[in-house]
Amino acid sequence: MVALGVAVLLAAALVYTSFSASTEAKQPSQLLGAAPGTSADLTGRVVQGSIEQEGEGLRFRVADRDGGGESIPVTYSGTVPDPFRGGREIVLTGEVENGVFVGERDTLVTKCPSKFTTNDS
């Protein structure tokens, strides 16, 4: 009985906090007109040739995953995973400020390239 009670409590806490602690995943096209202060997990593809060093951080643009549409400018500082470069899919937590997506330090995740599948360029 005690165990069951604890389990129910834990489950309730998990459900409750996960919805409040999570951040929504958005593509650049969904963020372009977003109000300042909107926080999100930005997912999309890094625009080829857009990566520039800026002080200790980076500045680049991210477009929707299918490559179409407008891209959003992004600033980010912190660790850069090895696979990060133009054309790669990334996920970055942060918020929109003045039309620029400001990434939180050390939250950049780069999806592994697919030298793993047969039909990839």
Add this chain to the structure above:
Amino acid sequence: MTASLGGVALALAFLAALFAVVAALAARKGDRRWVLASRRAVYATCALLTLCVALIEIAFANDDFSFSIVQQHSSIQTPAFYKLAAMWSSQEGSLLLWAWVLSIASSLALYATRDRLREIVPYATAVMAGVASFFTGLMLFAGGVNPFSTLSPVPADGVGLNPLLQHPSMMIHPPMLYSGYVAFTIPFAFAIGALVTRRLDASWIRATRRFALIAWALLGFGLLLGARWSYTELGWGGYWAWDPVENAALMPWLIGTAFLHSIMVQEKRSMLKVWNACLIVATFALALLGTFLVRSGVLQSIHAFGDSTVGPYILGLIAVVLIGSTALIVSRLDDLRSQKRIDSLASREAVFVVNNLLLVGLCATVFWGTFFPLIAELFTGERASLAAPWFDRYTTPLAIGLVLFTGVGPLLAWRRVSWASARRVFLVPGAMAVALAVLLVLFTDAAAEQWAFALFVFAAFALVGLGQEFWRGAAARRSLRGGSLPAALVGIVTRNRRRYGGYVVHVGIVILLIGVAASSSFQTNRDVRLAPGERATVDGRTVTYERPTVAVDEQKFTLGAVVRVGQDGKSFVLRPSRRFLRPTGTSGGTISSFFDGEATTEVGLQAGLGSDFWIAMRPDVTAVLGQAQAADEGFRACVRGAPGTPPQCRAVSQLMRAAAADPALRPSAAAQIQGLQEATAARIAKTYLEDGTPATFRVIVDPLVTWMWIGGLIALAGALIAIWPARRPRRAPIADNELEALKEAKYREIRDAELDHAAGKLSDEDYALLDAELRKEAVEILDSANGKPQKVVQS
């Protein structure tokens, strides 16, 4: 040719596995010929899959690019070592690895049980061979994942293995994880057999316990290697990111840990049968889920290897496993229920139940967090994900609870412990934990991080408690047999491998968690941007960027740094660097193509027992890239012979024109151009040395992180001790009935109680009471074994 041979071998392996299923089901009435046939069919599957793996590996070693798998994942330049490891970087190769390891494990399990468990084995064989035929069938029929598909015409070279995967860990990390996943099939299969035949005593557990332990150790070692790889190679300095694929391997490991503990309760007390059946089903389903997650791409992960065709099939198998097993368990509930209850909360079995709940709670938390993106999408229509802090919030207290019970469990005896006995064993560890707490508060700022502080204190309690177990065990043995203390230690461990091997695992895990707590709570982590000659101070250490380094060869352009780190008058030098690789499979090309491929970080690491100093470099390549592009443009102009090109270009232009006319000249022209490009690349590299371009360094001072690796290895050693077969004269063949199983378990219980008493864990009164109880039960078992019409009381 070899490809078609392989294709035939794979098809035969599939048929052999199918035949094994049919033969095993035909054998369920006990016909020995069918039993033998099904077992041999499993051996044949294993032999055929071994041939398949050998053919693939030979194709990799010989650069046989007619194999599409070789062309896609290797190249002539790929180092030989990685050619062999490239098999499992591919989807089809990892499926083959799965099936192969499964066939080996199944063959071993069937060999080990060849004279035992006659009723259960046919069903277990059917399950194991069924899973094997699923995976071989997947390769044959799912499309696009046949490892023996060929290319025509045969390409001259392959795409190459992703440089990020070219790390020694690649050779062992994936196979370890896969083997861990796969080996859990064995206990699962025998559990299903036991459920179907209603042979629900502990005999199936005793037959497969070792496989569960091997699976657990392999999975754990795979996780540890992955963490180490991430720490030293991926350039972010962490070892765990709550990435879905990491979680996918952690979940079956956690439930497997719970299973390894709770089966002891079933063996000793015939309790928790429903729970154990559920745990092993969950472990196997999670192992399949792990395989699925690695390969499906449904969740965002750094390990996402692209969408694949096999995902839906594996999901289907998971559904079949879950629905089928649940139905089976529900239909057997009456046989599974135990009439007994736990005697006392102060007993080892009670602690095991608590530890099981904590482990399952941990797994549930990780599961929820991992699949939250899908859950959120279901409810809100938006994908949302949970970050590391959410995971930490729940897993930290649960892990601390586990450490506490890791300390409490071994100190308690089975059944019940009186206050007097408890006081005796808890006194020293408790006092030491309190002493450590006082010391930490007085002399360090560890108390500022309350969770880490709690973990340190509980860890001290657990370690001292475990040390006391060894000490008292050895002392008891010495008083009986004399000899030196080390000899006595070796003696108790070799005579009680399961118990003391388990304790060694506990020591390792506690040390590992100390490392995790210290390195995550007290880490210093900074980015500094330095020009050559500049210095910064990080956590009391001066970090001086002494000078840049460059190296250029055919495949990579390496920008590095010589960094001197000084503290308290001593200093050492680290050389972090970043390698820019040409796209895999090309060695020539433009100079700027160095920056078109992958880049990998080589970190500088000074490891120490106290703390690690970790540094990674991110050079600013803007200037170098600009020069490379300008040089490429110059080369193109030269080759075209455009008007206004400098005089030294004319030779090149003439050469190119001549080569265009006469194919015989082309190789030498190409060589000359390449030589010029190399010289130019070297010149550009030299300007980088002189420019004084600043670079960004990530500097991490990580306390006690080395303890993680040491703790992990200790745990692995403990698992090996527990797995290693005991060297004792073989008694009469282990009879295959419930009474024998009960008898043997009872003997072991009596022996354990003796040991606990000798080691001072049980007071004289407690021991007298328990021993009388156990002996009475043993006599009852013996009576009924001798055919007396007496009811067996399984108490």
